[in-house]
Amino acid sequence: MNNYDLKDEVSDKFSLRGRVFHKIREDILNGKYGENEELKEAAIGEELGVSRTPVREAFRQLELEGLLKIIPNKGAYVTGITMKDVEDIYMIRSLLEGLCARWCTEHISKEAMEEMEENVYLADFHASKGHTEQMAELDNRFHEIMYESCDSKMLEHLLKDFHHYVYRVRRQTLANGGRGKTSNEEHREIMEAIKAKDADKAENLANAHIKKAYENMCANGLSEIFKEKE
Amino acid sequence: MNNYDLKDEVSDKFSLRGRVFHKIREDILNGKYGENEELKEAAIGEELGVSRTPVREAFRQLELEGLLKIIPNKGAYVTGITMKDVEDIYMIRSLLEGLCARWCTEHISKEAMEEMEENVYLADFHASKGHTEQMAELDNRFHEIMYESCDSKMLEHLLKDFHHYVYRVRRQTLANGGRGKTSNEEHREIMEAIKAKDADKAENLANAHIKKAYENMCANGLSEIFKEKE
DNA sequence: TACTGTATAATTGTATACAATTATATGGCT
DNA sequence: AGCCATATAATTGTATACAATTATACAGTA
Numbered sequence: 001m002n003n004y005d006l007k008d009e010v011s012d013k014f015s016l017r018g019r020v021f022h023k024i025r026e027d028i029l030n031g032k033y034g035e036n037e038e039l040k041e042a043a044i045g046e047e048l049g050v051s052r053t054p055v056r057e058a059f060r061q062l063e064l065e066g067l068l069k070i071i072p073n074k075g076a077y078v079t080g081i082t083m084k085d086v087e088d089i090y091m092i093r094s095l096l097e098g099l100c101a102r103w104c105t106e107h108i109s110k111e112a113m114e115e116m117e118e119n120v121y122l123a124d125f126h127a128s129k130g131h132t133e134q135m136a137e138l139d140n141r142f143h144e145i146m147y148e149s150c151d152s153k154m155l156e157h158l159l160k161d162f163h164h165y166v167y168r169v170r171r172q173t174l175a176n177g178g179r180g181k182t183s184n185e186e187h188r189e190i191m192e193a194i195k196a197k198d199a200d201k202a203e204n205l206a207n208a209h210i211k212k213a214y215e216n217m218c219a220n221g222l223s224e225i226f227k228e229k230e
Numbered sequence: 231m232n233n234y235d236l237k238d239e240v241s242d243k244f245s246l247r248g249r250v251f252h253k254i255r256e257d258i259l260n261g262k263y264g265e266n267e268e269l270k271e272a273a274i275g276e277e278l279g280v281s282r283t284p285v286r287e288a289f290r291q292l293e294l295e296g297l298l299k300i301i302p303n304k305g306a307y308v309t310g311i312t313m314k315d316v317e318d319i320y321m322i323r324s325l326l327e328g329l330c331a332r333w334c335t336e337h338i339s340k341e342a343m344e345e346m347e348e349n350v351y352l353a354d355f356h357a358s359k360g361h362t363e364q365m366a367e368l369d370n371r372f373h374e375i376m377y378e379s380c381d382s383k384m385l386e387h388l389l390k391d392f393h394h395y396v397y398r399v400r401r402q403t404l405a406n407g408g409r410g411k412t413s414n415e416e417h418r419e420i421m422e423a424i425k426a427k428d429a430d431k432a433e434n435l436a437n438a439h440i441k442k443a444y445e446n447m448c449a450n451g452l453s454e455i456f457k458e459k460e
Numbered sequence: 461t462a463c464t465g466t467a468t469a470a471t472t473g474t475a476t477a478c479a480a481t482t483a484t485a486t487g488g489c490t
Numbered sequence: 491a492g493c494c495a496t497a498t499a500a501t502t503g504t505a506t507a508c509a510a511t512t513a514t515a516c517a518g519t520a
Contacts, residue, residue, distance in 0.1 A: 015302055016474070017290075041502070051475045053283075056502090060247075060287050064294040066387065072245055073481050073502055088384040095325045154318040157296065246504070271472070281505045286472090303472055303511050 016050050021058040023048060028067050028078055029167070035080045039068070086169055090214035093162050094207050097143070100150045100159060101190055101206035105199040107151035116145050116191050123184040135180040142187050146206075169217070179216045186212065246280050251288040253278060258297050258308055259397070265310045269298070316399055320444035323392050324437050327373070330380045330389060331420060331436035335429040337381035346375050346421050353414040365410040372417050376436075399447070409446045416442065 024044065027033055041052045041059070048055075059076050062068040069077045108116075123138040143163065147156045186209045193202035254274065257263055271282045271289070278285070289306050292298040299307045338346075353368040373393065377386045416439045423432035 018302075040500095042500090052502090053474055053476090057287060057290050061290050061294055064291055072248075074483095075501075084382075085384055088382045091329065092326065092385060092388070095329060096322065099321065099325060152314075152318045154315055155322060158322070270470095272470090282472090283504055283506090304513095305471075 015054070017054040017057045020044070020048055020050060020054050021061055024058055024062060025065070025067060028062070028080065033078045035078060037078045039076045039078065041076075081165070081169075086166055086217075087214070089162050089166055090210060090217075093159065094210035094214075096155065096159055096162075097146070097210050098203040098207035100146050100152075100155055101194065101202040102199045103150035103152060103155070104146050105194045105197055105202045108149040108194060112145055112149040113195060116142065116194070119145065120184060120188045120191050123180075123187065127181045127184055132180065135184075139180075139183060139187075179213070179220075183209075183213065245284075247284040247287045250274070250278055250280060250284050251291055254288055254292060255295070255297060258292075258310065263308045265308060267308045269306045269308065271306075311395070311399075316396055316447075317444070319392050319396055320440060320447075323389065324440040324444075326385060326389055326392075327376070327440050328433040328437035330376050330382075330385055331424065331432040332429045333380035333382060333385070334376050335424045335427055335432045338379040338424060342375055342379040343425060346372065346379075346424070349375065350414060350418045350421050353410075353417065357411045357414055362410065365414075369410075369413060369417075409443070409450075413439075413443065 024039070033039065039059070041055045045052050045055045059068060059070060063070045063076070067079050067081075069079050071077070119138055119142050123135060123142070126134040126138065140163075143159075147159045147163075150156060186205065190202055190205045190209060193199075193205055254269070263269065269289070271285045275282045275285045289298060289300060293300045293306070297309050297311075299309050301307070349368055349372050353365060353372070356364040356368065370393075373389075377389045377393075380386060416435065420432055420435045420439060423429075423435055
């Protein structure tokens, strides 16, 4: 079980529709379908061994996620994700993670605060050992704790969406650079600001944290991922 | 034709599914269905004179919009929108409109800039005449110009979503207070900052503009709308 | 009465059939 | 040849039929 399947709550993995939804989304995000490619209900259904009905429902959901563009009576076309989209998302995320850190400072529970501290200490340990897999898990969890502790369903939902949307890109670049250690230093600072109830500081730090993450991504071959398509 | 039906691009109004989607959404936002009420596919379909198929598709979309919660094999339940949601959205929007104004400053076209100027001058005129209907239209359009000129599909989409999401609430409170005039003063300042290529100023002004709009909403009976439900 | 298991009904999930729309191919015309 | 109209095929939109799951009612038992 990984932490990235944030949409499971809404589109269960076990119904046909849910499985189709997840499958097509992965295929789009992994580049199986190219930009502007037309997806045919019957073809997808046959490939997955289901009828058109669940495929259609999945299409409608993917449209609202922005991954498909459906033209009535015509077809469904892959929207994909561009380098500019990634940049925009990170700038938007930067602001929203800042707000999230602020609200977190005001609303975080004792238990969540403790998990956050634990997270930072544990990540410190894994960083020293070079455990990249665990580092990635802990990084995700750190942000998730923030999302869940800001006491805003709206903001939580938004940030989780973004987080997932750039998952594929992150996965590629996280492996490369050895940002794990410095990233966790930033987590520690954010955590301490929250603990000290310094909302302004927490906001600014979280803000900067995302921007640095983006800069690091760029430095570590974000353009490589897109070079074949753009 | 009003400017609020921003989802028309994605769920056309003329297919059955599109009509069902819009109808149910309106009914939820207008309070026809209460919080946590269960919506049955067959009942809705019968009421609208269509089969379950388009109803199901509409349900799946409404789930992703956050207006329905679908429990597999069980049912669809109305989520609704709370006062806290509105507050959160306005705080989030405040940040994002700021970013939008910044990007606008960097990317707006000559034509859009001109339309924006025109918008402000025209609104000035209608404000002096007390034409609230036209003022509302121009207010919407002002923000839409910004959204469309920030050169970011991501941000544009997000802001249009939020804008629509609080439509019902805005409609109720816009009529009350005579904020039209002061609101347009703020528009003018934002417009001039964009024209002067002062991104920092544009961002700060747009930021404050949304916060003031929210404060005005609260002062003009936001709580009245929710009093029967919360 | 309270509880439980089972049968029945209601509801959602999926597949299929048919209608409407759009794309493609064919043939005649200039 | 190039163009247009028409026929044909392919694809999406909707309705219906059936399967699977969940809720409800009821009888039997302690």
